[in-house]
Amino acid sequence: MTETPSKPAATAGAHTGSACRVALIGFGTVGRAVAKILCENADRTLRLTCICNRNFERKKQPWVPSDVTWTDDVQAVLQSDAHIVIELIGGLNPAEQIVRTALATGKSVVTANKQLIARHGPDLLQLAASHGCQLEFGASVAGGVPVLPSLRTGLCGDRLHGIAGILNGTCNYILSRIENARIPFSEALEEAQARGYAEADASEDLDGGDARAKLAILALAGLRTRVTPETVRARTIRTLDAVDFDYAAELGCTIRQISRADLKGETLFSDVGPCLVPTDSPFGRVQRNLNLVLTSGQYGGDMTFSGAGAGGDPTAVAVVSDLMFVAQNIASGGGKKVVASDVSTAAISSDFETPWYLRFFVRDRPGIVARLAEILAAHHLNIDSLLQKPGFDKSALPFVITLEPCRDSLLHPALEEMAKLDFLVRPCLCLPILR
């Protein structure tokens, strides 16, 4: 069903000539914020012509000019005369088909869809290039923090070899809450849900699925490496306990969900999950639901970007910025954007060499430390420190061993051997320590 505008808008006069016609599919929080920016800043380069959403009658806003067509018919939008389609419905289906159809008919696409780009980014970029149009996805990682645009502009002259970030605001909200209030994980999660920072089923956030999709996009754009998200190891933050923040503090650290990718030769080392980070490091200082990305380049060294990683308005800024970039290319007669044809594949490994934090909950009895130390020694692993805070229940006593740097692959067999010990009341928690 499509509703034809009843009368020309008051601002229609400004919307002539070379304006890019823009159709918006998906009028949720971000879509609404995008429409608001476009309507409030109407100029001659971008003209919102169409908004597509189910049950659009209930979504209508008084600030949308009357010459904008409201519809629930995606096919009509795809067959319209729009130059650019904004895809903001998220998920893989039907978003993928919408984006493919738009690109195949020569319409450029701007999207915030991280799952779609993480999975099909290289193919879709190829499809866009072969039809002389553009695909931009600056909003798909870190919301309004302009990391992706910087990778294609201000940092493209460098050779990046590493990217690390706090890419999931939900995890960071929960972890910084536990850090500051020492509340249990479950309480911090409930609080995040109550405040709208976490969904009812927060598995994608807590278990790293969301962050590794974003890491795959950053690896594509910044390291020019094609990464299938599922090949990146993702570790959950659900196993953390408030006491881990006490022990981390003893080590001058706090805990954050870190997503990292380091390109070394033909191997991409990557990992998503909780890590100890120094309290006074850029990562350690990130509070609430903010995002931070650190890029490491051969020439420019380390750069950090931080800001609001989510939310309607900041994400909309990224979408509108992409729209303006595409519109400029169309206006200049370009549009034949050079696709990074040098995207390569790499072996994916999570076998970082790093110091480790091992936290045990044990039924206390003599000989426990000796037994653990014996296993570690048998695997040639060096203990760096042993921490045991007083005042805990002997039936579930938490203590920590830190290890000197070693590869994950060396540590793993030792952890498997430890898992069989009958004095453990929980599986050993094992976190990398980033310095």
Place this chain on the structure above:
Amino acid sequence: MTETPSKPAATAGAHTGSACRVALIGFGTVGRAVAKILCENADRTLRLTCICNRNFERKKQPWVPSDVTWTDDVQAVLQSDAHIVIELIGGLNPAEQIVRTALATGKSVVTANKQLIARHGPDLLQLAASHGCQLEFGASVAGGVPVLPSLRTGLCGDRLHGIAGILNGTCNYILSRIENARIPFSEALEEAQARGYAEADASEDLDGGDARAKLAILALAGLRTRVTPETVRARTIRTLDAVDFDYAAELGCTIRQISRADLKGETLFSDVGPCLVPTDSPFGRVQRNLNLVLTSGQYGGDMTFSGAGAGGDPTAVAVVSDLMFVAQNIASGGGKKVVASDVSTAAISSDFETPWYLRFFVRDRPGIVARLAEILAAHHLNIDSLLQKPGFDKSALPFVITLEPCRDSLLHPALEEMAKLDFLVRPCLCLPILR
């Protein structure tokens, strides 16, 4: 004098077809680093054809391919078939004439010259647009930190109303050294000079001339406001004393040279100089000679960017990134880049409303605080705190009064009255406190 290459380079085969020909004028630290990146990453989009410098024979490098022409003749470069000229000689003369000539003959220009862009940016952009070529200056502010590229890409969809930054690495090196070692200003300056972070005559850095040129460029690119650098108030950091860091610490603060511009209606509030900033704020944490820029937008909120603001390699990344941007536009047949025609002028004011830190050095005697308090009261200024640390010589006793927020214009008459007091052994130091 121009030297013709003796033989074709081994890589010449790759340098055919649509490669952009690039001529480099100025082979100093940055120019050398730019050439290195171009030679190490030779591809089909950028081809270094010419390097121009006085006494080039002494500058020659073995890693420069033999098909690159070395010359000291600027006019020959300007008349060559280069598509893009990189201007890295700095200063206003003859850089301005070189850039104007290049643009007028349809050659795009990439420059790191902050003084040139701060003074003539709007005119030169106009000149470039009228000749269908481009002028890029991403390296002119904050070296390799991609702030300027982000303003034209990832943040262009926002409406920025404020920009603040640590833009001068020399000042930040000196201030963070005094903070950490409590050495006198003169000693920190000498150390910065010995380490190559400050020039023999560091006036441009210390007195704010360098930073306000960069602020003018950020205001042009981010706030679309034309600012003549000299109209921005610049306060020196030379008047700071190590004791100011003791008193700042009492207030949970440290001291940094901050450059800030806030657009409010038709007025641009701007200021460059030392400010108290909270120790745990993004500004307070910037150490050594790093740079940090914070942008504030109507939609996206606050974003921070930080990294190496100077140095050959990071600055060269910004230059090469600009080169790639221009080359892409040329390759796509564009080049008719839309110039921000909506650059406006604004009234420039330094009359911020802010809390203040006033530090006095006095010959101690009874009644001093009463006299100062009397003057402040007469000017309707509210004292927020009074700090006096013990253990100082009574003949030059430092103590501090902080004031509740008030406009600079209200405070100024009170300061003038205080300047006449016979018990002051140094002029009162007056610093804004940023929260």
